[in-house]
Amino acid sequence: MEPQTKRWKGSACDADSWVAFPVLSDQQSQDVELVEAFAAPIVDKKETSRLLRELNAVRPLNGLQHVKRVRAVRGSGGPHPLEVLVCLVSDAPDLKVVSIDDLLPPDGVQRDGLGEPFVVKVPARPPLTRPQFELASKHWPTSFHEDKQVTVALRGELFGPLRKARMSAYMAAALTAAETGAALGMEAVGAVAVDPASERIVAVGHDCSGDRPLHHAVMVCIDLVAQSQGGGCYSFDRYPACRFTPQTSGTFGGTEASSQPYICTGYDLYVTREPCVMCAMALVHSRIGRVFYGTSSADGAMGTKYKIHSKKDLNHHFEVYKGVLGKQCEELGGLGRPRQKTRAH
Amino acid sequence: MGTEEGRKADSEESFYPSEKDIEKWMSCAFDMAKDALQNGEVPVGCLMVYADEVVGKGRNEVNETKNATRHAEMVALDQLLDWCRRGNLEVSGVCQQTALYVTVEPCVMCAAALRLLHIPVVAYGCRNERFGGCGSVLDVSSAHLPETGTAFKCVPGHRAEEAVEMLKSFYKQENPNGDQNSSLL
Ligand SMILES: [Zn+2]
Ligand SMILES: [Zn+2]
Numbered sequence: 001m002e003p004q005t006k007r008w009k010g011s012a013c014d015a016d017s018w019v020a021f022p023v024l025s026d027q028q029s030q031d032v033e034l035v036e037a038f039a040a041p042i043v044d045k046k047e048t049s050r051l052l053r054e055l056n057a058v059r060p061l062n063g064l065q066h067v068k069r070v071r072a073v074r075g076s077g078g079p080h081p082l083e084v085l086v087c088l089v090s091d092a093p094d095l096k097v098v099s100i101d102d103l104l105p106p107d108g109v110q111r112d113g114l115g116e117p118f119v120v121k122v123p124a125r126p127p128l129t130r131p132q133f134e135l136a137s138k139h140w141p142t143s144f145h146e147d148k149q150v151t152v153a154l155r156g157e158l159f160g161p162l163r164k165a166r167m168s169a170y171m172a173a174a175l176t177a178a179e180t181g182a183a184l185g186m187e188a189v190g191a192v193a194v195d196p197a198s199e200r201i202v203a204v205g206h207d208c209s210g211d212r213p214l215h216h217a218v219m220v221c222i223d224l225v226a227q228s229q230g231g232g233c234y235s236f237d238r239y240p241a242c243r244f245t246p247q248t249s250g251t252f253g254g255t256e257a258s259s260q261p262y263i264c265t266g267y268d269l270y271v272t273r274e275p276c277v278m279c280a281m282a283l284v285h286s287r288i289g290r291v292f293y294g295t296s297s298a299d300g301a302m303g304t305k306y307k308i309h310s311k312k313d314l315n316h317h318f319e320v321y322k323g324v325l326g327k328q329c330e331e332l333g334g335l336g337r338p339r340q341k342t343r344a345h
Numbered sequence: 346m347g348t349e350e351g352r353k354a355d356s357e358e359s360f361y362p363s364e365k366d367i368e369k370w371m372s373c374a375f376d377m378a379k380d381a382l383q384n385g386e387v388p389v390g391c392l393m394v395y396a397d398e399v400v401g402k403g404r405n406e407v408n409e410t411k412n413a414t415r416h417a418e419m420v421a422l423d424q425l426l427d428w429c430r431r432g433n434l435e436v437s438g439v440c441q442q443t444a445l446y447v448t449v450e451p452c453v454m455c456a457a458a459l460r461l462l463h464i465p466v467v468a469y470g471c472r473n474e475r476f477g478g479c480g481s482v483l484d485v486s487s488a489h490l491p492e493t494g495t496a497f498k499c500v501p502g503h504r505a506e507e508a509v510e511m512l513k514s515f516y517k518q519e520n521p522n523g524d525q526n527s528s529l530l
Contacts (some may be wrong), residue, residue, distance in 0.1 A: 088373065212426060213436065214419070214458050223412050231411025263411050276493055277485055278461060281454035281478070285413040297490040307455070313482045315475060 015164035017327065019156035021214065022293065023303040023320040025310035028150070029130045032135045034121040036089040038103055040114045042070070048112030051084060059087040060106040061115040066126035068141040071128050085140075086117055110130065121221040129154060137195035152323075170194050170270040171294060173204055178217070178332050180241035181206030188335035191221040191271040196289065202228055202267060203244040208236070210220035218271055222286050225263050258318075264288040274300030280308040284316050291320045294329020361498070362394075362444050367468050370394050370446040371503045375470070377404070378448045378511055385518065387529045388448070388511035391417035393425045393464075395443040401425035405529055416530065418447060418455035422462060440464055448508045450501065452530055453478035455486040460494035468500040470508030473530050498519055 042048055049077045052069055061067060070084050086103050093102055100114050123136035126144070133144040154159050159167060170192050178190030187207040195202050199262045205220030215234075220242055228230040228244040236242035264286035271295045275283065280301035283291060291302060291309065301308045302320045362370075370392055376389030381404055393401030403421030407413055425443065429436045440462045446453070448470040451459060456478025459467060467479065469488070478485040479499045487496045512530075 133471070179430055203405065212423075213462060214422065219414060226410055226412040229411050231409070233406065233410045233412055233415060238471075263413065276457065276461075277434070277478075277483075277490065278454050278457035280454065281476075282414045285452075285454060287413070299490045305490060308483075311482070313475070 010329040015161055017166050018157040018168075018323055018325055020159060020164075020167070020321040020323045021156055022150065022153040022158075022173040023307065023309070023322055024129070024150070027125075027305055028132075028310075031134055032127070032139075033124040034139060035124045036119050037061075037122050038089060038092060038098065038117040039071075039083045039120045040086050041073075041102060042082040042084055042113055043080060043115050044113045045082060047110075049080060049082075051109070051113050054109040055084065055086065058105055059091070059103075061085060061088070064088075064122065067122045067142050068143065071141045074163075080115060081344040083120075084114070085120075086114075086124065091120060111298045158321075165292075166199065167270070167292065167324050168269075170201065171292065171329070172273070173201060174217075174270045174272050174294075175325065175328055176331065177204050177206040177241045179335065181208065181217070181239070182332070182335040183281045184210070186210045186241070188332040189271070189273050190270060193221050193225050194268045194270065195266070198266050200245060202247075205236070205242045206239070208239060208242070211238075214278070216276065216279050218269070218275050219282055221269065221271075222264065222282055225267065225286075229263055231263070238303075253261065268292065270324065272332055273297045274302050274304060276304065277308070278308070281286075283318075284308060284314055286320055287316050290318055293320070293322050293325055294326050295333075296322065353396040360442050360444075362466060362468070366394075366397075366444075367446070367500060367503065370449075371468055371470070373399075374446045374448050375504060375507065377402070378508070381405075382511050382515055387417070388515045389417045389530065391421050391445070393421045393443050393445055395425075395439055398437070400428040400443065407529055414454060416455050418445065418451050419458060421445070422458060425462075437463055444468065448504075449473050449487055449512065449530055450477040450479050450481055452476035453483050453485055454529065456483075457493060459497055460485065460490065463495045464497055465495070466498045466500065468503060470503050471505040472501070488494070500503070 040049060049263045073081055073083055083342050092098060093320065098117055100111055100117055103117055118139060121141050122140040127133035127136045127142060130146065133142065136142040174190035174192045178188045182188035187209060188208040191205050192201055193203040202223050203224035205217050205224050207217045208215035208220055223232045223234050224242060224244040228247050266286055266289045268290045270281065274293045274297040276299055296304050299305050303322060309318050373391035374392050378388040382388035385509055387405035389405060391403040392399050401421035401424035404419035405417050406420055426436060429439050443464055444466040445459060445464055446468050449510035450469045450473040451467060453476060472481045474481055476482055486499055
């Protein structure tokens with residue numbers, strides 16, 4: 001089955017018109033959380049390694065392994081080029097004015113190398129992304145184990161021009177299905193399941209909720225994928241735009257595939273609108289490979305209200321990207337059955 | 346719109362099964378679950394009851410359909426929709442007076458489906474620690490999701506230990522190594 005692009009062909013759908021950004025977990029996208037700590041100037045630079053050794057022994061910075069203990073004071077022109085973290089404020093005795101003697105036990109650290117302490121803010125958690133790293137480093141030097149793919153994805157550069165052309169074609173097929181559904185009085189939402197290994201469209205579905213309230217485009221698509229593997233439980237014969245490519249026995253995973261209900265393993269799903277909670281969790285149950293959506297939705301569960309794809313407690317996690325043909329997907333909003341708050345959609 | 350929602354809230358307020366109803370229908374749900382366990386199936390019993398009549402009765406159909414969304418609740422909801430169609434009844438009117446009785450807390454997906462159909466009350470047995478949508482993993486049942494139907498009331502904990510025991514023995518026979526990674530709930 002070839003992607004139908006007749007309506008969406010041409011410059012409007014070209015791969016330069018959109019950028020897909022990753023929908024990262026809360027941990028990856030949240031602001032940098034800071035904790036207060038006492039720092040002190042190192043008066044005599046030659047004492048640095050001794051001070052570090054002694055401080056690490058009596059005041060270890062538990063849970064802050066990502067924070068560097070010493071920082072160089074850049075271009076301050078001041079008398080002390082280095083500063084060292086003494087301890088967390090929360091570990092210090094509750095005193096208004098502290099001196100270095102208040103912060104350290106009587107023995108264990110020779111004080112003569114240290115100046116008077118002052119309060120600084122350091123990042124409470126290791127940075128997970130480059131933006132978090134850059135923010136964290138403004139407060140105090142921090143180490144960072146970079147996930148290069150996340151960095152490139154956040155710049156919107158993960159997918160090259162050829163890949164993007166492919167992705168445009170898949171989303172265009174979802175847009176065409178959405179339009180067809182809308183013309184039948186359904187909500188204008190379309191979804192396409194793709195086997196990225198063979199670049200083949202496995203199933204195309206559109207919203208059928210005007211007929212069956214739970215038949216959102218994603219749910220339709222999941223059942224069509226099941227049908228492509230000899231399963232499924234609905235007939236979508238009345239909706240010619242809802243269709244699947246039958247698997248020939250040799251092409252699909254062979255041994256394990258037949259006994260596993262996790263039919264979407266390794267597949268990509270393209271859907272014009274961010275899935276709702278039901279559809280997002282259905283994709284978790286189906287073990288989808290990746291999800292690409294065009295535009296956000298008000299109760300969306302892949303970025304807007306929840307991030308079900310990165311929810312720690314769940315047993316399957318996957319990457320989600322949004323913005324594929326974003327403008328065209330957004331324009332679909334005006335088509336089809338209007339959303340009704342008090343009725344199932 | 347405000348008045349419409351207000352009226353809706355009233356009708357939900359007015360529908361709530363009695364203790365006796367819950368006792369009776371949960372007992373049916375447990376019988377279903379036991380039956381399923383004896384036949385080597387996922388031991389979840391699930392009933393949709395409208396006007397003292399069972400209008401949907403589901404068992405897990407994930408394996409035979411290869412569709413991982415065919416949880417007992419989804420099957421029961423489909424039967425409810427078919428029942429409405431046969432009787433030429435308006436779906437939303439029926440759903441707003443229908444209770445779900447199920448031996449295990451509905452998962453996140455099923456909880457959202459119940460919201461989308463405006464089911465007002467769900468009585469369940471044990472918690473669903475891995476997928477539960479009524480508080481265990483997410484609280485879809487009460488969350489502020491104005492585009493996702495209406496929130497529903499939960500009546501949890503009915504014969505919870507018994508429901509857990511059935512699940513445990515099912516997973517033991519399903520996979521003696523104790524791998525509980527399947528999503529059948
Ligand atoms: Zn949905
Ligand atoms: Zn479920």
